[in-house]
Amino acid sequence: MTPKVEFHFDFGSPNAYFSHLIIPAIEQRTGARFTYVPILLGGVFKLTNNQPPMVQFKDIKAKSDYMKIEIVRFIKKHGLSRFKMNPHFPVNTVQVMRGAVAAEMDGELPRYADAVFRYMWEDGLKMDDAQVIRAALDAGGLDGGRTLARIQEQDVKDKLLENTQATVARGTFGVPTFFVGNEIFFGKDKLRDVEEEIEAAKAAT
Numbered sequence: 301m302t303p304k305v306e307f308h309f310d311f312g313s314p315n316a317y318f319s320h321l322i323i324p325a326i327e328q329r330t331g332a333r334f335t336y337v338p339i340l341l342g343g344v345f346k347l348t349n350n351q352p353p354m355v356q357f358k359d360i361k362a363k364s365d366y367m368k369i370e371i372v373r374f375i376k377k378h379g380l381s382r383f384k385m386n387p388h389f390p391v392n393t394v395q396v397m398r399g400a401v402a403a404e405m406d407g408e409l410p411r412y413a414d415a416v417f418r419y420m421w422e423d424g425l426k427m428d429d430a431q432v433i434r435a436a437l438d439a440g441g442l443d444g445g446r447t448l449a450r451i452q453e454q455d456v457k458d459k460l461l462e463n464t465q466a467t468v469a470r471g472t473f474g475v476p477t478f479f480v481g482n483e484i485f486f487g488k489d490k491l492r493d494v495e496e497e498i499e500a501a502k503a504a505t
Contacts, residue, residue, distance in 0.1 A: 301502065301505040302330070302331055302332050302501075303332070303481045303498060303501035303502070304479075304481060305332045305335065305478070305494070305498060306334065306478065306479040307319065307335065307477075307478055308472055308475065308476065308477040309337070309413075309475055309476055310338075310340060310341035310397060310475045311391075311397065311416050311417060311420050311427065312341055312389075312390060312392075312393040313475045313476060314371070314421055315476055315487065315488045316417075316475050316488075317420065317421040318375075318378070318380060318383070318488045319478075322378060322488070322491055326491065326495050329495065330502070331502075334478075336400075336404075336409055337467065338401050338404065338409075338460060338463060339397070339463045339464045340393070340397050340461075340463075341474070342392075342394075344473065345474075347464070347468045348468060348473040352390065374488065382418075383421055383422065384421065384422055384424050385424075386421060387424050388424070388425075388426040388427075391426065391427050391428045393427070394428075395427075396416050396420075396427050396428075397460055398450075399412065399416070399433070399450070399451050400412060400413065400416070401456050401460045401463070402447060402450035402451060402453070403442075403447070406450075408442070411441075411442065412442060415436070416436075419436045430448055433447070470484065471484045472484070472486075473486070474486060478491075480497040480498055480501060483497055
């Protein structure tokens with residue numbers, strides 16, 4: 301039996317973007333389907349007293365340099381040539397993450413996630429500007445005006461907060477975080493472990 305597999309994400313993380321592009325191959329190999337769970341990374345940081353790497357390691361030049369090398373290696377290994385560091389980074393993702401919650405409620409999350417990850421990490425758009433968000437979604441065949449209206453609805457706001465609090469309660473401290481059943485994995489570099497855990501869970505049942 302294939303276990304439940306979850307991908308807890310925020311569009312503001314380049315590592316979440318990388319994971320998003322790798323996930324389909326894992327799904328194909330394992331038969332598992334990843335459930336995308338929108339969370340707010342800024343909220344996770346506040347709830348866990350964590351900091352983004354660019355802040356946490358800003359005074360450790362060797363660490364910062366190594367992280368850049370690791371990204372280049374990952375891109376090369378997986379052929380992720382469309383990646384471009386967003387010139388507006390860090391981007392406030394509250395609006396687009398609420399949009400992800402609304403898209404999930406409306407059965408549009410896969411299309412929405414594909415689009416926003418692309419706008420953020422391939423097109424380099426300023427995805428915390430409401431007009432940019434609207435124009436980008438409209439250009440991608442999604443309803444930008446409806447999305448901007450939906451993100452103001454209280455049930456959408458509440459759901460994103462609920463998701464964020466719930467993921468922290470399960471042990472999340474950053475993004476991307478994965479769950480295979482109750483087993484937690486953090487970071488794009490753990491995707492191989494995620495795949496192995498899926499296969500182990502399948503074999504056990």
